[in-house]
Amino acid sequence: MRTLIRHGTVVTATTAAPRDVLIEGDTIARVEPEIGESADRVVDARGKYVIPGGIDVHTHLDMPLGDITTSDDFESGTIAAAFGGTTSIVDFAVQERGRPLAEAFETWMRKAAGKAVLDYGFHMIVCDLPPERESELDALVAEGITSFKLFMAYPGRLMLDDATIARVLKRTAANGGRVLMHAEDGAAIEALVRRALAEGHTAPKYHALTRPPATEADATRRAIAMAGQAGVPIYIVHVSAAETVDEIAAARARGSAVWGETCPQYLVLSDECYEAPGFEGAKYVMSPPLRPRAAHERLWRGLAHNDLQVVATDHCPFRMKDQKTLGRDDFTKIPGGAPGIETRMSLLYDSGVRSERLSLSRWVEVTATNPARLFGLYPRKGAIAPGSDADVVVWNPQREITWSASTHHMRVDYNPYEGRLVKGAPDLVLSRGRAVIDGGKFVGRAGAGQFLKRAPR
Numbered sequence: 001m002r003t004l005i006r007h008g009t010v011v012t013a014t015t016a017a018p019r020d021v022l023i024e025g026d027t028i029a030r031v032e033p034e035i036g037e038s039a040d041r042v043v044d045a046r047g048k049y050v051i052p053g054g055i056d057v058h059t060h061l062d063m064p065l066g067d068i069t070t071s072d073d074f075e076s077g078t079i080a081a082a083f084g085g086t087t088s089i090v091d092f093a094v095q096e097r098g099r100p101l102a103e104a105f106e107t108w109m110r111k112a113a114g115k116a117v118l119d120y121g122f123h124m125i126v127c128d129l130p131p132e133r134e135s136e137l138d139a140l141v142a143e144g145i146t147s148f149k150l151f152m153a154y155p156g157r158l159m160l161d162d163a164t165i166a167r168v169l170k171r172t173a174a175n176g177g178r179v180l181m182h183a184e185d186g187a188a189i190e191a192l193v194r195r196a197l198a199e200g201h202t203a204p205k206y207h208a209l210t211r212p213p214a215t216e217a218d219a220t221r222r223a224i225a226m227a228g229q230a231g232v233p234i235y236i237v238h239v240s241a242a243e244t245v246d247e248i249a250a251a252r253a254r255g256s257a258v259w260g261e262t263c264p265q266y267l268v269l270s271d272e273c274y275e276a277p278g279f280e281g282a283k284y285v286m287s288p289p290l291r292p293r294a295a296h297e298r299l300w301r302g303l304a305h306n307d308l309q310v311v312a313t314d315h316c317p318f319r320m321k322d323q324k325t326l327g328r329d330d331f332t333k334i335p336g337g338a339p340g341i342e343t344r345m346s347l348l349y350d351s352g353v354r355s356e357r358l359s360l361s362r363w364v365e366v367t368a369t370n371p372a373r374l375f376g377l378y379p380r381k382g383a384i385a386p387g388s389d390a391d392v393v394v395w396n397p398q399r400e401i402t403w404s405a406s407t408h409h410m411r412v413d414y415n416p417y418e419g420r421l422v423k424g425a426p427d428l429v430l431s432r433g434r435a436v437i438d439g440g441k442f443v444g445r446a447g448a449g450q451f452l453k454r455a456p457r
Contacts, residue, residue: 005392073115153185318335
């Protein structure tokens with residue numbers, strides 16, 4: 001199958017120029033000013049952008065939380081991702097305490113097999129790792145699981161002590177892995193939560209009030225210091241606070257190997273959402289929480305000036321009707337997380353590129369190219385270049401979408417951006433040369449996605 005995309009503007013992390021793109025099978029064959037060859041399909045991309053498919057490196061599909069599970073599985077979640085212009089994801093396998101890391105890897109491989117529409121990889125969430133089992137990290141790196149997420153929050157569930165964090169950092173320094181850190185001060189947050197509950201505060205807004213920006217910034221500073229001592233790079237996930245961006249920027253200025261990720265919700269939503277009437281604020285319970293609107297400018301500036309390098313989603317959807325309501329009388333029991341796998345690319349284009357906060361190339365860089373570079377996928381993914389996978393999106397800058405739970409493709413009964421009009425969306429989405437979204441319709445196939453064995457640093 002040969003596909004020729006003509007007359008579009010090819011946008012990469014460094015350039016935006018008129019180019020034709022010839023795809024042969026599952027690979028990009030040529031990218032040139034004009035390609036006159038015949039093809040099985042010719043796509044006229046006049047007036048549109050041709051970009052590498054988005055890569056979302058922070059999703060939680062089919063993830064258990066106590067007695068419930070996130071509402072999107074690998075089929076519904078990757079379909080929704082494709083509708084939004086994303087063509088690859090890196091999800092999280094979650095270790096069960098006391099069990100081997102390989103067991104979690106096998107479990108998540110079974111979850112994705114036969115369901116994923118798009119290519120997928122995994123990070124490993126490490127919940128406990130005694131010294132005698134450190135070699136399990138090396139074995140996963142050899143299998144293509146080259147990144148490990150550690151938690152400084154949620155004591156008794158996910159939080160690791162400093163000694164274990166230090167050992168994992170040191171081991172990844174040797175095996176070429178990368179550590180992703182959920183940087184929030186778990187002990188400080190627990191004290192604030194206990195006080196709030198003792199005073200009778202149970203509403204959703206107290207989730208945010210018990211996780212102030214300082215708990216994120218202080219933990220980030222400590223995580224960067226520990227990584228520096230171990231001599232290994234570190235990646236801070238879901239940065240939400242201006243103070244955290246300042247910590248990352250200062251560390252990078254000192255020469256520290258630290259990268260920061262933020263999410264669209266922290267760029268366009270604010271803690272005003274927690275003041276919604278009744279229990280509606282539960283829709284926005286996530287960790288870290290939404291911050292005051294004043295933080296937006298620092299986050300956007302951080303993206304534009306490379307203090308932050310990636311925009312992912314932390315897509316973690318729970319239904320309002322029967323899942324979020326578990327915390328109706330106690331904010332600590334509200335399942336944390338929100339949907340976003342479908343909305344990321346359009347929200348960032350509309351609020352970033354169209355508002356002149358980001359250039360076209362920077363938009364591509366933070367949503368596709370940097371994720372590929374940082375997580376062992378480049379140049380197979382994240383590039384429009386000969387030899388790269390033909391994960392290609394024809395982006396229509398004039399197409400408008402009004403986000404709504406009634407029309408989105410995520411399997412969840414609310415949309416955090418309900419009623420928000422955005423301009424810019426995909427017309428055509430190819431995964432390894434095969435159409436997945438065409439003219440607003442899903443034309444892909446469950447199980448077509450392949451496991452991505454990622455390279456170490």
